[in-house]
Amino acid sequence: MRSNYCVFKMDSRSRKKGNKCNTFQIPRNCTGCHACVSICPKKCILMQDAGEGFLFPIIDTEECIHCNQCERVCPILQDESQSSNTQTFAIKSKEEDERRNSTSGGVFPLLAEQVLDKEGVVFGAAYDENFAVKHIAVTDHTKLPLLQGAKYVQSTIGNCFIEAERELKSGRQVLFSGTPCQCAGLKSFLKKDYANLITVDLICHGVPSPKLWQDYIDYRSARENNGKRPLRINMRSKVSGWSRYGYSTEFDYGHGKITQIHNSQDLFMKAFVGNICLRTSCSKCKAKGVERCTDFTLGDYWGIWNQHPEFDDNKGTSVVFVRSRKGMALLEQIQDKMECLKVDVEDAYRENGNLVNSSQVHERREDFLAQxxxxxxxxxxxxxxxxxxxxSLGLLWRIKRKLDRLF
Incomplete structure (x- = not known):
């Protein structure tokens, strides 16, 4: 295998004892998408924390049969086919409660509900009981809220690629949502474009360390609730409005009081927006761009108040990039449940440069995560x-978006 692909190499004896390998190199471009783990016929690749909270592949060299499937499936080493005719829209759900509980305009639940109505399955990121973020499969509407809302941490894919393939082969409609690199990993793993697959990625700033996320929860819990962890977390509350950076974080500890911190003062958000806790691959993200391998890209329509003020009500507007016929067909199926405005592609990401630009790593990143x-x-x-x-965080965002408009 190529030296920039494999992180750990471990023999079977060490693996059975549960030991970690002491000698390894970290490939800065590995996204941790789990495609290699999912494709391995010998199941001799595991995902392990390399020390910063991010998972990387471990290869059991004694079990490995050198089939090179892991190398061929890696979206970093291979090129995925891209779209060529993206259409762009500003969209708001007409369902007020649904939009209130969503990060931006409430488009994702509309797409997901349409798939569930056809007895399909929806894959996406959800909190577990410890607020670790993991990908899960949802098959009924009551569980869909688990997949809604912003989760600013890299999720663990687990066996979701394998489960999605099984559902697709059975003929069931599948909607898979994730970061651009996760969706690229799924498409590479599947090796073919299924007519019954809808892929939805997002405008991604980068993925923070899962370890840092847990440190943050413990820090806030110790300060606010005598160390007891919360029952609910909302990282993108709209209690103070959606646009112009007015949202806040909410921690609900279950005793009638919800702790709110305006995001300009939230320490985790400072670290996130300041790029000091992101995965190293985020600084040179291969999945950026208008044209991608996914059917949809969703995000906040920042700047809608300047471009189309008549469309902005400060409750959240989504920018939606649609790249395929089946994507457009699904959008048409929900047209009576949304307000939709077709917009110019360049206008749509004028103040949302993370669609095409990677977040540059903070120079003190390694020191920060180590300490x-x-x-x-x-x-x-x-x-x-x-x-x-x-x-403030608002100042950071404003400076960043001004630079996005310039470049």
Whole structure:
């Protein structure tokens, strides 16, 4: 295998004892998409934390038969076919409650409900009981809210690629949602374009460390609830409005009080937007661009208040990039449930440069992730993002989007 692909190599004896391999190299371009783990016929590849909370593949060299399927399926080493005729829309769901509970305009639940109505299955990211983010399959409407809302951490795919393939081969309609690199991994794993598959990715800033996410929850719980963890977390509350960076984070500890912090003051959001906790592959993301291998890309329509103020009500508007006939067909099926405005592609990402641009890694990233714990979380974030240099998260976003418009 190519040296920039494999992270760990471990023999069978070490694997059976549950040991970690002490000698490894970290390929900065590995996205952790799980395609190699899913394709391996010998099941001799595992995903393991390399020390920062991100999962990388481990290969049991004694079990490996050198079929090279893992290398051939890797979307970083191979090229996925891309779309060539993207259409772009600003969309708002007419269902107020659904839109209120969504990150932006409530488009994802509309698409997902349409698939579930046809007895299909929807894959997406959900919190588990410890607020770790994992991909799961949903087959009924009551579980769909688990997949809604922003989750600013890399999710674990697990066996979802294998499960999705099984459902597709049975003839069931499948909607798979994830980050662009996860969707690229799925398409590469499947090796063919299924007519009954809908893929939905998002405009991605980058994926923060799962370990840092747990440190953040522990930090806030210790400060706000005597160490007891929350019952509910909402990272994109619209209580103070959607546009112009007015949203907040909410922690619900189940005793009648919800702790809200405006996102300009939230320490995790400072680290996230400041690029100090992202996976290294996010700085050179191969999945960026208008043209992609997915049917849909969803995101916040930042700047809608400037371009089409008549369409903005400060409750959330989605920007939707549609790339396939089956994508357009699905959109037409939900047209009576939404308000839709066709827009120019370049206008749609004018203030949303993460569609095409990677987030540049913070120069002190490795130092920060090596040191951070729940106990020193606030101290370190304030050290690397002092108030005198970073007045607020809103300022960070505004500067970033001005640069996006320039470049």
């Amino acid at each position: 951070v714990t729940p106990d020193n979380f606030e101290e370190l974030v304030r050290k690397y993002f002092p108030k005198d240099s970073e007045k």
